[in-house]
Amino acid sequence: MSPSTSSGQALLEVRDLSVSYGGIRALRDVSLRVEEGEIVALLGSNGAGKTTTLRAASGLAPYSGSVFFDGNDLRKCSPDQVVRLGLGHAPEGRRIFTRMTVRENLALGAYTVRSNSEIERRLAFVVETFPRLEERLSQSAGTLSGGEQQMLAIGRALMSAPRLLMLDEPSLGLAPIVVQTIFGVIKSLNERGTTILLVEQNAQQALRIANRGYVLETGEMRFEDTGSALLENPAVAQAYLGAAPIG
Amino acid sequence: MHEFLAQLVNGISLGGIYALIALGYTMVYGIIGLINFAHGDVYTLGSFFALTILTALGVSGELHGVALVVDVAIALIGAALLCGIVGVLIERLAYRRLRNAPRLAPLITAIGISFILENVMQIWKGPAPVSFPAVVPNPSVMVAGVAIGAQQFLLVGLAVVMMVALQLFIHNTRLGRAMRATAEDRDAAQLMGININRTIMLTFLIGSALAGVAGFVSGVYYQSTWFFNGFGAGLKAFTAAVLGGIGNIAGAMLGGFLIGIIESFATWKFGGQWSNVTVFAILILVLVFRPSGLLGEAVFERA
Ligand SMILES: Nc1ncnc2c1ncn2[C@@H]1O[C@H](COP(=O)(O)OP(=O)(O)OP(=O)(O)O)[C@@H](O)[C@H]1O
Ligand SMILES: [Mg+2]
DSSP, X not given: OOOOSOOSOXXXXXXXXXXXXXTEEEEEEEEEEEOTXXXXXXXXXXXXXXXXXXXXXXXXXXXEEEEEXXXXXXXXXXXXXXXXXXXEEEOTTOOOOTTSBHHHHHHXXXXXXXXXXXXXXXXXXXXXXXXXXXXXXXXXXXXXXXXXXXXXXXXXXXTTOOSEEEEESTTTTOOHHHHHHHHXXXXXXXXXXXXXXXXXXXXXXXXXXXXXXXXEETTEEEEEEEXXXXXXXXXXXXXXXXGSXXX | OHHHHHHHHHHHXXXXXXXXXXXXXXXXXXXXXXXXTTHHHHHHHHHHHHHHHHHXXXXXXXXOHHHHHHHHHXXXXXXXXXXXXXXXXXXXXXXXXXXXXXXXXXXXXXXXXXXXXXXXXXXXXXXXXXXXXXXXXXXXXXXXXXXXXHHHHHHHHHHHHHHHHHHHHHHHSHHHHHHHHHHHOHHHHHHTTOOHHHHHHHHHHHHHHHXXXXXXXXXXXXXEEOTTHHHHHHHHHHHHHHHHOTTOHHHHHHHHHHHHHHHHHHHHHHOGGGHHHHHHHHHHXXXXXXXXXXXXXXXXXXX
């Protein structure tokens, strides 16, 4: 399928997405869209269905409804084909290959790329983005600190040079200083042209860098608005932003 | 001392066969967590394929010169290729649908496939052992007073070359890296753009082809084969994989050679009827004191 040129569709278009796990509904008729160039935040408390939404988009969870990426019907794509279309996903819990070196992890991120010089070029960009990774390239990934593992997970997703990068709680469990680094990187990636769909518990901070945001509650979409409007919305603030970690 | 060395040579030869089979068990376990009980029968199938190919080539005895190289290569590669295809078909038809089912389901299916293969082979070549042509001449050299045959050199040499090649493939190629990634985290591997169906298929292809190689060399070495060979050999090769650390490639090789040597010495010292008892007793001891095997369960890992 060739990329559609002008269908009037957003880069990522999720419509009426429903996912069940063994009879239990995790998502019910969820719709969202991400336009090219945006940072979109996807918020909600534990178990709201954020991760499930991303997993469905990547083809890792069976769903009903539809997901279109760049005009392609993702229902017809296997997870590896979704990646090839340019939809990257740094999953919840990092999921780095702990038994491999940092370099091997990054090489796997560019699995779909055959050209060695292109892989080296992307690797140079990733280590420029996360200098901490450079000196650890031949270290076993399992021995990295939590923050370094998160950098590796994001760096690995960047190696596929995605048009849209989905990040599932990239700041989870990190020291405030590292959280700042990660948010800074997300912003600068976006400025360089990567569209971002950001799942975060750290709602305040996510909304501050997001163009728009969505709030999920027990599998259903509750709010959709611009980042600043959601920040000022008292109903959202009371239910979700208050729960954000302080500091 | 002389007898000791002779038994050691025997054990290493036998161990080469176990090691080749054990690699298939360990690779499949490493990548989908399945003990593929049909694998021993794929090994027997390898000797049947090789025998059929040799018969078709009109070979019934010792070969020499160009014919030796060409016919052996055809039979060896043919058996490996056909076994590889059978392995891929088994995965596609029997195991793929059960990939996310509870672990017991594919295990029972594997036992079922094993019975099916054994029955098919029994219908194919009959219930009695069939003779295998001694295609490879067996002149021997004396080393420290022990005669080592050319066939033993061929067998062990082939096994070692295969293992080294496999290690290099898994650790130094893009596809090998994809196999290790799939073994460690299937979902994450897919997010890298890896087609895990193809990776798992490749694992079955390689593992089964190695069993085919083992089938050919054992046919040449014992000059006979039997539809039920794979049951015992498969069980011991599986034991070898567990002994070395299931999922661990280097462990499968080490375990294979150890089991071969132990079996050989047990037969010599206590008689043939005690060889299985000794092998499995040692397995139990190892599992009690080192549950993850000698080299550990590190999946697809260099020792
Ligand atoms: N594999 C699974 N099997 C059964 N239920 C699941 C599975 N994965 C998720 N769920 C359920 O689906 C619901 C949504 O889970 P999901 O992981 O999408 O939430 P989340 O918004 O990402 O939460 P968190 O912020 O805690 O990561 C939860 O009730 C969860 O228990
Ligand atoms: Mg989640």
